[in-house]
Amino acid sequence: MSTALDQLFVNLKHWVVSRFPADWQLPVGMLISAGAIIVVFASLFAITVLAERKGLGRIQNRPGPNRVGPFGLLQPLADFLKMLTKENIIPQAADGLIYFLAPTLVILPTLLSFSVLPMGRNMTAVDVDAGLLFFFAVGASVELAVFMAGWASRNKFALLGAMRAIAQMICYELPLILSTVAVVMVAGSLSLSGIVDHQAGYYGGWLARWHVFTPWGLAGFLLFMTAATAESNRAPFDLPEGESEIIAGHLIEYSGFKYALFFMGEYFGMMAVSGLGITLFLGGWRPPFAGLEWVPTYLWFFGKLGVCIAVFIWVRGTLPRLRADQLMNFAWKFMLPLTLINLLGAAAWHYTADWSFLGATPARWLLGATLLGAPYLALSRRLFGGHGIGPRTYRFAT
Amino acid sequence: MTTLQSYLILSALLFSIGLAGALTRRNAILVLIGIELMLNAANLNFIAFWRYGPHPEALTGVMFALFSIGVAAAEAAVGLALIIAIYRHYKTANLDKVTTLKG
Amino acid sequence: MHTGFLLLALLTLASAGAAMCLRNLVHCALCVAISFVSLAALFLTLDAEFVGFAQILVYVGAVAILIVIAILLTRDISGHGQSLVFKPWTLGVGVGALVAGSLVSAVTSSAFTHRELPPAPAATVRQLGESLMTTYVVPLEIIGLLLTAALLGAVLLARRENEGGGRS
Numbered sequence: 001m002s003t004a005l006d007q008l009f010v011n012l013k014h015w016v017v018s019r020f021p022a023d024w025q026l027p028v029g030m031l032i033s034a035g036a037i038i039v040v041f042a043s044l045f046a047i048t049v050l051a052e053r054k055g056l057g058r059i060q061n062r063p064g065p066n067r068v069g070p071f072g073l074l075q076p077l078a079d080f081l082k083m084l085t086k087e088n089i090i091p092q093a094a095d096g097l098i099y100f101l102a103p104t105l106v107i108l109p110t111l112l113s114f115s116v117l118p119m120g121r122n123m124t125a126v127d128v129d130a131g132l133l134f135f136f137a138v139g140a141s142v143e144l145a146v147f148m149a150g151w152a153s154r155n156k157f158a159l160l161g162a163m164r165a166i167a168q169m170i171c172y173e174l175p176l177i178l179s180t181v182a183v184v185m186v187a188g189s190l191s192l193s194g195i196v197d198h199q200a201g202y203y204g205g206w207l208a209r210w211h212v213f214t215p216w217g218l219a220g221f222l223l224f225m226t227a228a229t230a231e232s233n234r235a236p237f238d239l240p241e242g243e244s245e246i247i248a249g250h251l252i253e254y255s256g257f258k259y260a261l262f263f264m265g266e267y268f269g270m271m272a273v274s275g276l277g278i279t280l281f282l283g284g285w286r287p288p289f290a291g292l293e294w295v296p297t298y299l300w301f302f303g304k305l306g307v308c309i310a311v312f313i314w315v316r317g318t319l320p321r322l323r324a325d326q327l328m329n330f331a332w333k334f335m336l337p338l339t340l341i342n343l344l345g346a347a348a349w350h351y352t353a354d355w356s357f358l359g360a361t362p363a364r365w366l367l368g369a370t371l372l373g374a375p376y377l378a379l380s381r382r383l384f385g386g387h388g389i390g391p392r393t394y395r396f397a398t
Numbered sequence: 399m400t401t402l403q404s405y406l407i408l409s410a411l412l413f414s415i416g417l418a419g420a421l422t423r424r425n426a427i428l429v430l431i432g433i434e435l436m437l438n439a440a441n442l443n444f445i446a447f448w449r450y451g452p453h454p455e456a457l458t459g460v461m462f463a464l465f466s467i468g469v470a471a472a473e474a475a476v477g478l479a480l481i482i483a484i485y486r487h488y489k490t491a492n493l494d495k496v497t498t499l500k501g
Numbered sequence: 502m503h504t505g506f507l508l509l510a511l512l513t514l515a516s517a518g519a520a521m522c523l524r525n526l527v528h529c530a531l532c533v534a535i536s537f538v539s540l541a542a543l544f545l546t547l548d549a550e551f552v553g554f555a556q557i558l559v560y561v562g563a564v565a566i567l568i569v570i571a572i573l574l575t576r577d578i579s580g581h582g583q584s585l586v587f588k589p590w591t592l593g594v595g596v597g598a599l600v601a602g603s604l605v606s607a608v609t610s611s612a613f614t615h616r617e618l619p620p621a622p623a624a625t626v627r628q629l630g631e632s633l634m635t636t637y638v639v640p641l642e643i644i645g646l647l648l649t650a651a652l653l654g655a656v657l658l659a660r661r662e663n664e665g666g667g668r669s
Binding site for chain 2: 506510513514517518520529530533537540543544548549556559560563564567571572590593597598601609618619629632633640644651654655659
C-alpha cells in the first residue's frame with residue numbers, strides 16, 4: 001500500500017506514456033515531466049510568496065495581507081492579475097531584443113535545474129551522470145541574464161546593480177561549489193541520485209546516515225546555505241537589489257509581467273538551490289529516522305523544501321543587509337578558506353571510518369570539530385578585527 | 399546519420415571565422431573573442447575525433463578538450479587583464495593605437 | 502539527428518559570424534556566448550556530456566562574463582567615428598577564406614572522414630575521474646598550477662600601478 005502511494009506519480013506517468021506509440025514515448029514522457037515541474041513549482045511559488053508576506057508581517061509585528069479571500073489566502077491570485085494587467089513599459093533608449101530576452105533567460109536555467117533534482121524515489125526527470133555539474137552549468141547562465149537586464153535598460157542604476165549582482169554571484173559561486181565538492185568526494189559520485197543513495201541506511205539503527213549528521217557535513221551544509229542565500233540574492237545578501245540604496249538594481253526599468261518573471265526567477269533559484277542542499281546534505285527524499293519509510297518519499301522532499309524556505313524567510317526578517325565591502329571580505333576571507341578546510345575535514349572523517357575502539361565516534365567528532373572549529377574561530381577573529389560588537393564609529397567625507 | 403566529415407567542416411568554418419575576425423577587428427577584446435572561437439573549434443575537433451575514433455574508451459580526446467578548456471579560462475583571464483592594463487595606459491583598446499613599446 | 506546537427510551548426514556559425522561582425526561590443530559578447538552554448542550542445546550530441554557541461558560552466562559562466570566586464574571597463578572614449586576594422590580588411594577576410602578553403606578541401610578529400618557514428622562508448626564520469634587521478638594526474642596538477650599563476654598574474658596586471666596605501 002505504501003509503495004503504491006509512493007510510486008503513484010511514477011506509475012501514472014508510465015501509464016500515460018504507454019498509451020502512446022513507441023516513437024512518441026520519449027518526447028511525451030519529457031513533456032509530462034516538464035509540465036509537472038512547472039505546475040508544482042509555480043504553485044509552490046505562489047504559496048511561498050504568500051507565506052513570506054505573512055511571515056515577514058508577523059516578524060515585523062503587523063498582520064500581513066489579510067483582505068483577499070479568507071485570511072488573505074487568495075492574495076497570490078490578486079498579485080498575479082495585477083502583474084498581468086500592469087502597463088508594460090519599455091524605456092526608449094533600451095536595447096529592445098536583449099531587454100525582452102533577459103527575463104526569460106532568468107527563468108529558463110532555474111527551471112532546467114529542477115530537472116536533475118531527485119524529488120522522490122524514481123522521481124528524477126533527467127537522471128544524468130554529471131547531474132551536479134549540470135546544475136551549476138545552467139545556474140551559471142543566470143549571471144549573463146542579469147547582465148543583459150542591467151545593460152539593456154540603459155540606466156546607470158540598473159547597470160550598477162547588475163555589476164554588483166554579477167560580482168556577488170561570482171564570489172559566492174566559489175564557496176557554493178567547493179562546499180559541494182566535499183560531498184562529491186565522500187559519495188564518489190556526481191550523479192544526484194547516486195549521492196542520495198549514498199545517504200541510505202541508519203546510524204545505530206535509528207538515525208539516518210545523512211551527510212549533515214557528520215562534522216564536515218554540518219559545516220558544509222551551513223556554508224552551502226550561506227553561499228546559497230548570497231547566490232539567490234536573498235537578504236541579508238540582497239545588495240544588488242537593495243530598494244533603499246540602489247532602487248532595485250537591474251530590475252529598475254522592468255514592470256508588469258517581465259518584473260514578475262524576474263521575481264519568479266529569484267524564488268525558483270532559491271527553491272532549486274535549497275533542493276540541491278537537501279539532496280546533498282539532508283538525505284534527499286529519505287526519512288530522518290528509521291520506521292518512517294511508510295511516508296511517501298516526495299512528501300519528505302517537499303517537506304524539507306518547505307522547512308528550508310521557512311528558514312530563508314526567517315533569516316530575511318531577522319538580519320540586516322551587509323555592506324558591499326563586508327560582502328566581498330566575507331566571501332574571500334571567510335567562506336573560501338573554510339570551504340577548503342572543510343575538504344580536509346571530509347577527508348579526515350572518511351579515513352577514520354574504520355576506527356573501532358571504544359569511544360571511536362566521539363573521538364572522530366572531536367577531531368572533526370577541532371579541525372573545523374579552530375579555523376572558524378581564527379578566521380572570524382581576523383575578519384572582525386578584534387573590535388567585536390560594540391558601538392559603531394562613523395566616518396564621514398569631509 | 400551525421401558523419402565525422404560534417405563535424406570537421408563545421409569546425410574548419412568556425413576556426414576561419416575566428417581567424418578572420420581576429421585579423422580584421424581593431425578592438426583588442428574582439429581579437430580575444432576570435433581566439434576563443436578558434437580554440438573552441440579545436441575542441442570540437444578533439445571531441446569529434448574521440449567519438450568517431452577507433453579507441454573511444456581511452457578518453458584521450460575528452461581529456462584534451464577538458465584541459466584545453468582549463469587553459470582557455472586562464473588565457474582569457476590574463477588576456478583581459480592585459481587589455482585592461484593597456485587601456486589604463488593608452489586610454490584605448492584599439493590595437494593600432496598601441497604601437498610603442500615605451501609609454 | 503541530422504536536422505538537429507544542422508540546426509546547431511547553423512546557430513554556431515551564425516552567432517560566431519555575428520560576434521565578429523556586429524558594431525556593438527556587448528552584442529558581440531552575447532553572440533559569442535550563444536555560440537559557446539550551441540557548441541556545448543554539439544558536444545552533447547557527441548556523447549561528451551561532461552565536456553559539454555564544463556564548456557557551459559567555464560565559457561558562459563566565466564569567460565563570457567569576463568568579456569562583458571572588460572568591455573564595460575574599457576569603454577572607448579576616443580574611438581567614436583573610427584572604422585571598426587583595420588583598413589585593408591579584405592586581407593584578413595582573405596586569409597580566413599583561404600584557410601577555410603584549404604581545410605574544407607583537405608577534410609572532404611580524406612577517406613577517413615566518411616566514418617559513420619560508432620556505438621556510444623561507455624564513458625562515465627567515474628572513468629573520467631579515475632583516469633584524471635591516475636594517467637592524467639601530472640597534467641591535472643600542471644593545470645592547477647597554471648590557473649593559480651593566471652589568477653595571481655591577472656590580479657597583478659589589473660591592479661593600479663601607483664597603488665600606495667589605500668585604494669584610490
